[in-house]
Amino acid sequence: xxxxxxxxxxxxxxxxxxxxxxxxxxxLDLDQWTAQKSRFVARSDRSNEYAVALRRHxxxxxxxxxxxxxxxxxxxxxxxxxxxxxxxDLSALAAESPERMIRTAVEFGHAVxxxxxxxxVKGMQVYIPLTVDRKVMxxxxxxxxxxxxxxxxxPGSEIIPYLAPHETRRLFGGTGPDSHVHEHHAxxxxxxxxxx
Numbered sequence: 001x002x003x004x005x006x007x008x009x010x011x012x013x014x015x016x017x018x019x020x021x022x023x024x025x026x027x028l029d030l031d032q033w034t035a036q037k038s039r040f041v042a043r044s045d046r047s048n049e050y051a052v053a054l055r056r057h058x059x060x061x062x063x064x065x066x067x068x069x070x071x072x073x074x075x076x077x078x079x080x081x082x083x084x085x086x087x088x089d090l091s092a093l094a095a096e097s098p099e100r101m102i103r104t105a106v107e108f109g110h111a112v113x114x115x116x117x118x119x120x121v122k123g124m125q126v127y128i129p130l131t132v133d134r135k136v137m138x139x140x141x142x143x144x145x146x147x148x149x150x151x152x153x154x155p156g157s158e159i160i161p162y163l164a165p166h167e168t169r170r171l172f173g174g175t176g177p178d179s180h181v182h183e184h185h186a187x188x189x190x191x192x193x194x195x196x
Contacts, residue, residue, distance in 0.1 A: 001041075003051045004066040004076075011063035011077050019068070020075055027079040028052075028066070032156065032172035035060055035080045050076065059165050062157060082156030082172060083130040086137055091124035092148040104146055111144040120167045127159055129171050 009016045011025070028042040028050055038054040052066065060078055067076035088108070093101045112119055112128060117137075120127045130137065134153060141151055160168060 001051050003053050005053055007064045008068060009065040023073045023075045025075045025077055027077055029079050032082045036169045084153045085156050085159045086128040086151055087154050088126040088149055088151040090149055104148060108146050108149055115140060118170055120171050122162060127171055
């Protein structure tokens, strides 16, 4: 089995998009968890198995090309399936009193934290990956009736450019169907008595 150790281009660049029109592209379909790794084995859409061992801290992106064979008219590229992201905009809180701003932000943090949803804060926006059914996330947001917080769902691919690699891992790593991120659960959180 051949081991791919470098990314030679990306299908989204004009140069490679033109080459891809003249070639047959074989895709390694990766979930968002596998895409965070620099070493993995993946099966392509043509049932071929490929090993990838990139340099540490190399971030693989959708459309990255691992092999190009002009003689065969063949490209091997990566296709990443990212979940949608709930984008909560907290910018309207800036016009509120400090007390209301703090209360709403803490209530929002409690609502998200109680669901065990990973989140990334960038400026006045909070990004939360779709880890459960969209209707469940909408229900949680509406149930808490958080004033001055507006939210929408956007494709993960639109959010990636705004994130540092460690934020990408936090947002998309481990949020697939086999992850330990889960829906709200009915259990009581035990509180230990305060220590002197």
